Amino acid sequence: MTGFASYQNEIYLQGLGGQVPPFTTDVTGLEESARERLGPGPFWYVAGGAGSGATVRANREAFDRVRIVPRMLRDASERHLGVTVLGTELPAPVLLAPVGVQSILHPDGELASARAAAELGVPIVLSTASSYSIEEVAEASGDGPRWFQLYWPNDPDVCASILDRARKAGFTTLVVTLDTWTLAWRPRDLDQSYLPFLRAVGTAIPFSDPAFRAGLEKAPDEDLPMAILRWVQLFTGKDKSWDMLPFLREHWDGPVVLKGIQHIDDARKAVESGVDGIVVSNHGGRQVDGAVGSLDVLPEIVAAVGEQVDVLFDSGIRTGADIVKALALGAKAVLVGRPFAYGLAHGGQVGVRHVLRSLLADFDLTMGLSGHRSPAELGPDALR
Numbered sequence: 001m002t003g004f005a006s007y008q009n010e011i012y013l014q015g016l017g018g019q020v021p022p023f024t025t026d027v028t029g030l031e032e033s034a035r036e037r038l039g040p041g042p043f044w045y046v047a048g049g050a051g052s053g054a055t056v057r058a059n060r061e062a063f064d065r066v067r068i069v070p071r072m073l074r075d076a077s078e079r080h081l082g083v084t085v086l087g088t089e090l091p092a093p094v095l096l097a098p099v100g101v102q103s104i105l106h107p108d109g110e111l112a113s114a115r116a117a118a119e120l121g122v123p124i125v126l127s128t129a130s131s132y133s134i135e136e137v138a139e140a141s142g143d144g145p146r147w148f149q150l151y152w153p154n155d156p157d158v159c160a161s162i163l164d165r166a167r168k169a170g171f172t173t174l175v176v177t178l179d180t181w182t183l184a185w186r187p188r189d190l191d192q193s194y195l196p197f198l199r200a201v202g203t204a205i206p207f208s209d210p211a212f213r214a215g216l217e218k219a220p221d222e223d224l225p226m227a228i229l230r231w232v233q234l235f236t237g238k239d240k241s242w243d244m245l246p247f248l249r250e251h252w253d254g255p256v257v258l259k260g261i262q263h264i265d266d267a268r269k270a271v272e273s274g275v276d277g278i279v280v281s282n283h284g285g286r287q288v289d290g291a292v293g294s295l296d297v298l299p300e301i302v303a304a305v306g307e308q309v310d311v312l313f314d315s316g317i318r319t320g321a322d323i324v325k326a327l328a329l330g331a332k333a334v335l336v337g338r339p340f341a342y343g344l345a346h347g348g349q350v351g352v353r354h355v356l357r358s359l360l361a362d363f364d365l366t367m368g369l370s371g372h373r374s375p376a377e378l379g380p381d382a383l384r
């Protein structure tokens with residue numbers, strides 16, 4: 001076995017010396033064990049969804065309705081899983097999704113996940129709601145590939161300043177999240193009155209930003225409530241529209257990707273507005289309750305715009321088979337959210353690395369055993 005699948009051999013061989021993996025290799029089982037490790041606030045902040053949780057369930061049900069049809073005697077023993085997406089070379093078509101406030105899961109937060117991702121060459125997408133600054137995460141990420149996720153602040157000077165810092169710190173691609181201009185009704189968080197930002201977690205990027213600080217009379221550590229208030233005002237987006245996208249182009253010289261697309265008309269608008277890619281995502285079911293499963297809309301969006309822009313996918317990826325399914329339906333790459341967040345909760349950098357290696361090994365083996373040597377060989381005919 002080659003590549004990521006070698007993690008399987010490594011685990012079995014270590015077993016001969018009496019060693020077992022740091023925690024489960026079943027990524028679908030991580031939520032349960034994270035619940036035992038985390039307090040109810042952080043656990044439900046990650047695991048919860050909008051409203052009744054119907055969209056979280058719809059995301060998984062969409063995967064369950066699609067099945068892989070394996071092919072035999074095609075010599076898929078050697079696989080090449082690498083892809084180039086928007087100018088970034090990926091060892092496999094997988095990125096770490098932007099996940100904010102990671103220090104609620106482990107004190108090393110984004111630094112740990114950046115280090116784990118860099119070890120494997122997997123890109124991170126750093127959230128605007130990071131618990132560490134852009135520059136701190138860039139240092140942890142080292143030579144690792146890194147993209148930056150923007151929550152678009154209402155103040156253009158703050159926006160330009162954050163983008164400037166991200167570019168200077170080696171972030172190559174900009175991912176603009178459109179679906180979270182305010183937080184959804186999230187009963188699991190509301191019942192506990194648990195919101196990390198109001199405790200100044202996930203505010204490191206603006207709090208360390210000169211343009212943000214210029215709008216404050218006192219530094220954030222001298223008047224925390226005021227700084228938090230300004231943070232809320234800045235990131236509760238009121239005034240965004242399609243015709244404002246050129247502003248981002250002016251302030252970013254790399255590829256621009258819109259995250260949170262679910263409707264084909266919005267996918268077409270994204271293309272018309274000249275962006276380079278989209279992420280078909282419903283934010284892991286955290287924003288609109290009762291929404292369609294993200295995988296359900298992927299094929300129609302790929303059919304509408306897949307020739308013009310790179311279509312990425314997230315929401316519900318938990319196994320190697322899920323990655324195969326999303327790629328077969330036309331995604332160029334997938335983003336993984338909660339699984340790596342649970343890995344972080346289980347053991348910082350080592351935990352994220354273990355989750356990523358498990359998921360990638362599972363993907364590698366599922367590719368081979370279903371008769372596919374590379375992502376390019378996957379199409380709708382691989383599925384039923």
Ligand SMILES: Cc1cc2nc3c(=O)[nH]c(=O)nc-3n(C[C@H](O)[C@H](O)[C@H](O)COP(=O)(O)O)c2cc1C
Binds near residue numbers: 099315
């Ligand atoms: C705890 C948590 C925090 C998140 N924070 C952000 C964020 O700051 N920015 C963003 O664009 N998406 C954020 N997301 C959404 C993820 O990027 C991604 O769309 C989603 O987690 C994918 O679904 P999955 O968790 O089922 O893989 C967050 C998700 C979780 C679970």
Ligand SMILES: O=C(O)C(=O)c1ccccc1
Binds near residue numbers: 099101129202
């Ligand atoms: O919780 C989320 O889903 C999310 O995207 C977010 C929004 C603002 C700050 C941190 C995370």
